[in-house]
Amino acid sequence: MIKMNFCMRKRPDRSLDQFSNYWREKHGPFxxxxxxxxxxxxxxxxxxxxxxxxxxxxxxxxxxSSAPYEGICQLxxxxxxxxxxxxxxxDGAAATQDLIEDERNFxxxxxxxxxxxxxxxxxxxxxxxxxxKLVLATSFExxxxxxxxxxxxxxxxxxxxxxxDVTKAVHNFGLDTPANDMLRKPRCTSxxxxxxxxxxxxxxxxSLTAAVLSTDGMxxxxxxxxxxxxxDGQVSAWIAAERVMINxxxxxxxxx
Numbered sequence: 001m002i003k004m005n006f007c008m009r010k011r012p013d014r015s016l017d018q019f020s021n022y023w024r025e026k027h028g029p030f031x032x033x034x035x036x037x038x039x040x041x042x043x044x045x046x047x048x049x050x051x052x053x054x055x056x057x058x059x060x061x062x063x064x065s066s067a068p069y070e071g072i073c074q075l076x077x078x079x080x081x082x083x084x085x086x087x088x089x090x091d092g093a094a095a096t097q098d099l100i101e102d103e104r105n106f107x108x109x110x111x112x113x114x115x116x117x118x119x120x121x122x123x124x125x126x127x128x129x130x131x132x133k134l135v136l137a138t139s140f141e142x143x144x145x146x147x148x149x150x151x152x153x154x155x156x157x158x159x160x161x162x163x164x165d166v167t168k169a170v171h172n173f174g175l176d177t178p179a180n181d182m183l184r185k186p187r188c189t190s191x192x193x194x195x196x197x198x199x200x201x202x203x204x205x206x207s208l209t210a211a212v213l214s215t216d217g218m219x220x221x222x223x224x225x226x227x228x229x230x231x232d233g234q235v236s237a238w239i240a241a242e243r244v245m246i247n248x249x250x251x252x253x254x255x256x
Contacts, residue, residue, distance in 0.1 A: 001042070002080050004183065005172060006073040007113040007193060014106055019070050020048050022106040028245050030102055036246060038095040040086045043076035044246040050132065050239050054212050058237050061212060062136075062223055068238030069113075072135070080116070083179045100186055114183035115193030117172040122154045125168035125201065132208055133201045134219075136237045137194040138226045139174075146173050146196040152225040153198060160218040165207035172197035194236070198222070208239070 010019035023046060036044055049070045059065070077083050086092040103109060140146060150171045157169050174195040184190070202208040211219050226235045 001119070002077050002083065002175075002179075003117045003119045003172065004073075004075045004077070004083075005115060005117055005193060005197060006075070006183070007069040007191075008071040008073060009108040009111040010070045011106055011108050016049065016051065016070060019106050023048070023071060024243060027102050027106065028243070031099055032245060035095040035098055038086070038091055040077050040082050041075050041246065042078060043074075044244075045074040046243040046245060047072040047074060047133075047135070047240045048243065050241050052239055054209060054239055058134075058212050058239065061219060062235050062237045063227075065234050065236045068135075068236060072240070076119075080177055080179045083116075083182060087182045096186060103187070109187045109189055111191065112187065112189050113191035113193040114180065114187070114189055116175045116177055116179050116183075117197070118175055120150070120171040120173065121169070122157050122171055123166055123169040132205055132239060132241050133199055134208060134211070134237065135197065135199055135240055136222065136226060136235055137197040138235045139195040143174060143176070143195045149196060149225060149228075153222055156218060156221050156225065157200075160221075164211050164218045165203035166200055166211075166218075167203050168199075168201040170199045172199070196226070198226075 008019075008023075010016065014022070028044075028046060032044070049068055087096060100109075140149070150173065153171070157166060172194075174193060174197075180192070202211065211217060214220070223235055223237075
C-alpha cells in the first residue's frame with residue numbers, strides 16, 4: 001500500500017468553518033460518488049484542523065514554525081503503479097479533473113502540498129472517525145534523515161507511551177516518486193510536502209491536553225528530536241479531528 005497526504009490550504013476568502021463544512025458536506029460526497037473508486041482509492045480520511053484552547057500551548061511547546069494546514073486529505077492506494085495506471089487513462093484523467101474543479105471552490109491549490117508516503121505503525125491501535133489526534137511534521141536538508149529521526153521518535157514513544165496514553169502512533173516517510181507529479185501538476189501545486197509526518201492519537205482529550213501541557217513529558221522530547229534533525233529547526237504541529245470516509249481497514253490489515 002502507498003499513502004498520499006494532501007496538505008490543504010483554504011482559500012483566503014473562506015473561514016475555517018466554511019472550508020471544513022464544504023470539504024465534509026460537499027467535496028467528500030462528490031469525490032465518493034464514483035470518483036474514488038475510479039481512481040483506485042482504497043481508504044479515505046479527512047483530517048480537519050481543530051482550533052482549541054490547546055493551540056496556543058502547542059505553539060509555545062513547538063516554537064517557530066510555519067502555519068498549520070487547515071486539513072490533510074489522506075488516501076491509500078494499492079501501489080505506485082496503480083496510481084500511475086489509473087491516472088494515465090481517459091477515465092482516470094476525467095475523474096481527477098472533476099475533483100480539481102471542485103477543489104477550487106474551497107482550496108488555495110498553488111499553496112497546498114501533495115506527496116506520497118510510506119506509512120509505518122509505531123504503536124498499533126484503533127482510532128475511529130471523530131478521533132482527535134496530534135500531527136507533527138518537518139523536513140530535512142537530507143530527506144534520508146527522516147528514517148533516523150523516526151527511529152529516535154519510536155524509541156521515545158515505546159518507552160513512554162503508556163504513561164502518556166498514546167493509543168496509536170504512525171510515521172509517514174516522504175517518498176520521491178513520479179507519482180507525486182501526478183498530484184501536483186494538474187493542480188499547479190509546487191509545494192513538495194513534509195519529509196516526515198508523525199500522527200499521534202490519545203486515549204481521550206484529557207490525555208491529549210496533559211501531553212501538550214507537560215513541560216517534561218514525551219512531547220517536548222519528540223519535538224526536540226524532530227528539531228535536531230531539521231536544517232532550520234522548525235516543526236509544524238496542530239490538533240486535528242478525523243472523519244473516516246472510506247474505511248478500508250481490512251485492506252490495510254491484509255497488506256501488513
